[in-house]
Amino acid sequence: SELLPGEITIKSDINCAGYNPGEINSVTNPSGGKGTLTISWEMSEGCSSIEPTWATISSATSNSYNPSALQKTTCYRRKVVDECKTRYSNVSILHIADDPTVIISSDKNTICSHETFTLTASTAGGSGACTIAWQKNLKSSAPTSSFWENIDGQNLIDSQSTIENTAPETKSVYFRAIYDCSLSSCNRATSEAFEIQVAPILNVSIGANKTKICSGESIDLTATGCLETLVWSDTNSDAIRTYSPIETGFIVA
Numbered sequence: 001s002e003l004l005p006g007e008i009t010i011k012s013d014i015n016c017a018g019y020n021p022g023e024i025n026s027v028t029n030p031s032g033g034k035g036t037l038t039i040s041w042e043m044s045e046g047c048s049s050i051e052p053t054w055a056t057i058s059s060a061t062s063n064s065y066n067p068s069a070l071q072k073t074t075c076y077r078r079k080v081v082d083e084c085k086t087r088y089s090n091v092s093i094l095h096i097a098d099d100p101t102v103i104i105s106s107d108k109n110t111i112c113s114h115e116t117f118t119l120t121a122s123t124a125g126g127s128g129a130c131t132i133a134w135q136k137n138l139k140s141s142a143p144t145s146s147f148w149e150n151i152d153g154q155n156l157i158d159s160q161s162t163i164e165n166t167a168p169e170t171k172s173v174y175f176r177a178i179y180d181c182s183l184s185s186c187n188r189a190t191s192e193a194f195e196i197q198v199a200p201i202l203n204v205s206i207g208a209n210k211t212k213i214c215s216g217e218s219i220d221l222t223a224t225g226c227l228e229t230l231v232w233s234d235t236n237s238d239a240i241r242t243y244s245p246i247e248t249g250f251i252v253a
Contacts, residue, residue: 100126
């Protein structure tokens with residue numbers, strides 16, 4: 001009689017690396033043929049290829065097969081051999097999505113207090129419903145720091161304008177994004193910390209190398225403050241400049 005390879009179960013779900021798929025069952029067992037039937041199983045990670053390269057699975061000789069945990073999309077088929085012919089069952093494909101990853105960037109690396117900047121999360125991999133959560137840390141960039149705190153925002157692009165620095169020197173604030181997918185077999189991805197340097201609150205200070213001069217005599221003026229554009233009351237924009245007044249007066253930066 002004709003050699004029939006039978007049919008195996010087809011799995012259509014998508015999972016992430018490390019997924020243990022459970023047994024691929026026999027829907028109908030091999031039958032017919034001439035003489036004793038020899039059963040084996042084959043696997044391939046080239047499922048999308050027109051002609052995948054198949055490898056025999058050692059010790060897999062039953063009508064059903066239980067694969068081990070998978071790291072890549074893998075397809076399986078059952079092979080049946082009699083004294084004359086070789087036949088193959090249908091193919092069962094176990095789809096494995098790449099683990100999720102997330103990288104963040106910002107349109108600015110250095111800001112003044114309360115200056116608006118925009119964080120962007122670039123994601124890849126994962127499967128199912130995936131969400132973004134943002135966190136900031138005022139003390140450390142270490143992944144295990146206990147000072148990470150959640151901030152508003154669940155979108156890939158998040159604008160911030162509430163960061164303030166009341167200290168006299170520039171300080172660092174760290175941000176990261178957490179990319180979490182609904183599939184339980186997917187690893188939750190956490191980005192590397194992104195550093196934003198925050199300059200002190202705007203407070204312009206002016207210094208001069210002289211406090212008294214004669215009319216037309218030169219004086220060197222210095223203005224320091226935040227990172228914004230410096231403009232003097234006479235429209236000059238140099239942080240260090242030479243000024244030659246002809247009468248007593250005021251100049252403001």
